[in-house]
Amino acid sequence: MDFTVITEPKKYFLIDFDSTITKVEGLDELAAIALKSDPEGESKVARIKELTDKGMAGELSFSESLTQRLALLKANKSHVDILIEFLKENITDSFDRNRAFLKEFADQILIISSGFKDFIVPIAKHLGLKPENVYANTFIYNETGDIVGVDQSNPLSKTGGKIEVVKFLNLDGHVSVIGDGFTDFEIKKHGLAQRFYAFIENVERSSVTSVADFVIKSLDEFLFYNQLPRGYSYPKSMIKVLLLENVHPAAKAAFEEQGFNVEFLKGALDEDELCEKIKDVSIIGIRSKTQITKRVLEHAEKLLAIGAFCIGTNQIDLKEAEKRGICVFNAPYSNTRSVVELVIGEMIMLIRKVFVKSTGMHQGKWDKSAVNSFEVRGKKLGMIGYGHIGTQLSVLGEALGMEVYFYDIADKMPIGNAKKCRSMEDVFRVADIVSLHIDGRESNTHLIGEKEFNQMKDGVIFLNLSRGHVVDIPALVQALKSGKVGGAGVDVFPHEPKTNHEPFKSELMGLENVILTPHIGGSTEEAQEGIGNYVPERLLEYINNGSTTGTVNFPELSLPLLHDSHRLLHIHKNVPGILAKLNNIFAKHHINIRGQYLKTSAEIGYVIVDIEKSYSREFVQDLKSIEETIRFRMLF
Numbered sequence: 001m002d003f004t005v006i007t008e009p010k011k012y013f014l015i016d017f018d019s020t021i022t023k024v025e026g027l028d029e030l031a032a033i034a035l036k037s038d039p040e041g042e043s044k045v046a047r048i049k050e051l052t053d054k055g056m057a058g059e060l061s062f063s064e065s066l067t068q069r070l071a072l073l074k075a076n077k078s079h080v081d082i083l084i085e086f087l088k089e090n091i092t093d094s095f096d097r098n099r100a101f102l103k104e105f106a107d108q109i110l111i112i113s114s115g116f117k118d119f120i121v122p123i124a125k126h127l128g129l130k131p132e133n134v135y136a137n138t139f140i141y142n143e144t145g146d147i148v149g150v151d152q153s154n155p156l157s158k159t160g161g162k163i164e165v166v167k168f169l170n171l172d173g174h175v176s177v178i179g180d181g182f183t184d185f186e187i188k189k190h191g192l193a194q195r196f197y198a199f200i201e202n203v204e205r206s207s208v209t210s211v212a213d214f215v216i217k218s219l220d221e222f223l224f225y226n227q228l229p230r231g232y233s234y235p236k237s238m239i240k241v242l243l244l245e246n247v248h249p250a251a252k253a254a255f256e257e258q259g260f261n262v263e264f265l266k267g268a269l270d271e272d273e274l275c276e277k278i279k280d281v282s283i284i285g286i287r288s289k290t291q292i293t294k295r296v297l298e299h300a301e302k303l304l305a306i307g308a309f310c311i312g313t314n315q316i317d318l319k320e321a322e323k324r325g326i327c328v329f330n331a332p333y334s335n336t337r338s339v340v341e342l343v344i345g346e347m348i349m350l351i352r353k354v355f356v357k358s359t360g361m362h363q364g365k366w367d368k369s370a371v372n373s374f375e376v377r378g379k380k381l382g383m384i385g386y387g388h389i390g391t392q393l394s395v396l397g398e399a400l401g402m403e404v405y406f407y408d409i410a411d412k413m414p415i416g417n418a419k420k421c422r423s424m425e426d427v428f429r430v431a432d433i434v435s436l437h438i439d440g441r442e443s444n445t446h447l448i449g450e451k452e453f454n455q456m457k458d459g460v461i462f463l464n465l466s467r468g469h470v471v472d473i474p475a476l477v478q479a480l481k482s483g484k485v486g487g488a489g490v491d492v493f494p495h496e497p498k499t500n501h502e503p504f505k506s507e508l509m510g511l512e513n514v515i516l517t518p519h520i521g522g523s524t525e526e527a528q529e530g531i532g533n534y535v536p537e538r539l540l541e542y543i544n545n546g547s548t549t550g551t552v553n554f555p556e557l558s559l560p561l562l563h564d565s566h567r568l569l570h571i572h573k574n575v576p577g578i579l580a581k582l583n584n585i586f587a588k589h590h591i592n593i594r595g596q597y598l599k600t601s602a603e604i605g606y607v608i609v610d611i612e613k614s615y616s617r618e619f620v621q622d623l624k625s626i627e628e629t630i631r632f633r634m635l636f
C-alpha cells in the first residue's frame with residue numbers, strides 16, 4: 001500500500017461506530033437483549049442481522065433496512081441501558097488500546113453513524129470522545145419507555161444520510177473515513193473525503209474492501225501509516241505468525257488476543273512449501289517435524305523469532321538462525337513428565353509381555369503363564385542421557401525399586417542413589433532395561449547400532465523416546481529377531497509422517513514384543529497446554545519487550561518492562577568496536593540514555609538502549625547504517 005503521510009494542518013477523522021468502534025452491531029445486540037424471552041426471538045434476531053448486513057453491504061436501501069429492523073424489535077429504555085454496559089465490554093481491541101489517540105484528537109474525531117445516539121454517546125464519552133461530535137439517529141420512546149420509532153427529521157434515518165451530514169459539516173481540511181460499511185465508502189465516493197479506510201478488524205465485506213483506498217486490520221495500522229500517536233510502535237496486525245503442527249489452541253489465542261495476524265496449520269510443511277510460506281512471516285511456531293534449514297532461513301526475510309513448541313531443537317539450524325539475528329525458543333520441560341510416564345508404562349508392559357498376551361487374547365488365545373514375565377522392582381535401569389527427562393525417570397525408577405545407572409557426556413550430578421557410569425558400555429553391561437534420553441544433535445546419529453546392541457545383556461528391554469535418527473533401525477531389527485533385545489518401545493523414527501493422513505512405514509512393524517507409538521511421548525493434554533502457554537509467553541516477551549529469557553541460540557537477557565521510554569534493539573556481528581560506534585551516534589544526536597544492556601555470544605552482540613522519546617529520523621538512520629548491523633528494531 002502506498003501511504004503518503006498527510007501534512008495538511010487540519011485533519012478530520014470520520015469514524016463509523018457499529019463493528020468499527022465496537023466489535024458488534026448495536027441494533028443487533030439490542031434485538032438479542034430485547035427478544036431474549038420471545039419464543040420466536042432467535043429467528044427474529046437472525047432476520048435483524050440479515051437486514052443489517054444487507055444494509056451495510058449496500059444490497060438494501062438503508063431506510064428500508066432500518067424500518068424493517070425496528071418493526072421486528074420490541075425494545076425499551078431498560079434494554080438500551082443493558083446494551084450500553086454490553087458495548088463497554090465490547091470495544092474493538094485496537095480502539096481500546098489507542099485511547100490516548102482518541103483523547104488527544106477528540107476535537108477532530110467525528111462519529112458518523114446510522115446507529116443511535118442513545119447508546120453511541122455513552123460509549124463515546126467512555127472513550128474520551130466528544131458527545132457533540134456524535135452524528136447518529138435517535139429513538140423515539142412512548143411514555144412507558146418503549147421504542148416506537150426513529151426521529152425521521154434526522155437525515156441519518158434515510159438512505160444517503162451520511163453523505164447529507166458530511167456535506168452539511170462542510171469540513172475544511174483532510175478528511176479520512178474509517179468504517180466497515182458501504183455507506184462509509186459513499187462519503188468518499190461523493191468527494192467529501194480524501195481517503196476511505198475499510199476497517200476489517202471485526203467484519204470484512206468484499207463489497208466494501210474492493211472499493212476502499214486502504215484496507216486496515218486495526219486502528220494501529222491507520223495510526224502507523226499516518227504516523228499518529230499510538231499504543232504500539234508497530235501494528236501487531238501487520239506481524240504475521242505462522243503456527244504449524246497443530247500446536248495447542250492456547251498459542252493461537254495468545255497471539256490473537258494481542259492482535260497478531262495468525263495462520264494456523266494442522267500439519268508440518270516440507271522445505272519447498274516452507275521456503276514459499278515463510279517469506280512474510282515474522283514469528284513461526286513449530287514442533288519436532290518441521291525442518292528449519294539454512295535454505296528455509298534464506299527465504300525468511302522478515303523472521304524475528306522461532307518457537308519450538310517441544311523440547312527438541314535439532315530440527316532448526318540454530319547457528320544459521322543466530323547469524324541472521326533470529327531468536328529461537330523452546331519448551332525445555334513442559335512435556336518431561338509425560339515422556340517419563342510413558343517410559344515407565346512401556347517398560348512394565350514390555351517386561352511383562354503384556355502386548356504379546358493382549359494381541360493373543362484378541363485372537364482368542366488364553367496364555368496364562370508367568371514364564372519370562374518379570375517385575376521391574378530390583379531391576380537395573382540404564383539411561384543414556386541424564387538431562388531433564390533422564391533425571392525425572394531416575395527419581396520415578398528408584399521409587400519403583402529399580403537400580404538406576406546412567407551415562408551422560410556432560411558431568412551430571414546423580415539424583416538419589418543413581419550411579420554415574422564412565423561410558424555407555426558400562427551402562428549396557430549392567431542394565432536390564434536401556435532407555436535413551438539424549439538430544440538429537442547430529443553427532444548422535446546412529447549412536448546405537450550393532451556394536452552397542454552386542455554390548456547389552458541378552459534379552460534386554462530397549463526404549464527410544466528421544467530422537468529417531470540416534471538408533472540404527474536395521475541393527476535394532478536384527479537384535480530383536482535374534483533375541484538379543486527381548487522387547488522394545490519405540491516412539492521416534494528416522495522418517496515420520498508429516499501429518500496423520502500420511503501412512504507410516506518401518507522395518508519394526510510386525511515384530512513381537514515391540515511397542516510402536518507415533519511420537520506421542522510429549523502428547524498429553526497437560527503437556528500440550530503447558531507448552532501452548534509457555535512458548536508464546538517467551539516469544540511475546542521478545543517481540544514486545546526484547547527479553548530473550550530461555551532462548552536456545554541467542555545472548556540471554558531479561559529486560560525490565562519498558563516505561564515512558566523508547567527501546568532500541570540492535571543485533572550486530574560480534575566484532576570489536578560496535579558499542580563505541582553506537583555510543584558515538586548517541587553523543588552526536590544528544591540522546592539521553594536511560595538504560596543500556598549488552599550481551600554477546602561468539603557470533604552476535606545484542607544491545608538494548610532505552611532512550612527519551614524525542615529523537616530525529618536521522619538518528620535512527622545512523623543506527624541502522626552501522627555496517628555490522630544484522631537487525632534493528634524499535635519498541636515503544
Ligand SMILES: NC(=O)c1ccc[n+]([C@@H]2O[C@H](COP(=O)([O-])OP(=O)(O)OC[C@H]3O[C@@H](n4cnc5c(N)ncnc54)[C@H](O)[C@@H]3O)[C@@H](O)[C@H]2O)c1
Nearest residue numbers: 311312385387388389408409437438439440465466521522
Ligand atoms: N518422544 C517425545 O515425544 C519426546 C518428548 C520430549 C523430549 N523428547 C526428546 O528427548 C530427548 C531428551 O530430552 P531432555 O529434555 O531430557 O533433554 P536435555 O537436553 O535436558 O538432556 C539431554 C541430555 O543428553 C546428554 N547427551 C547428549 N548426547 C549424549 C551422548 N551422545 N551420550 C550421552 N549423553 C548425551 C546431554 O548432555 C543432556 O544431558 C531429546 O532428544 C528430546 O527431543 C522426546
Ligand SMILES: O=C(O)[C@H](O)COP(=O)(O)O
Nearest residue numbers: 287288309310311312522
Ligand atoms: O522434542 C519434543 O518435545 C518431542 O519430540 C515432542 O515433539 P512433538 O511436539 O513434535 O510431539
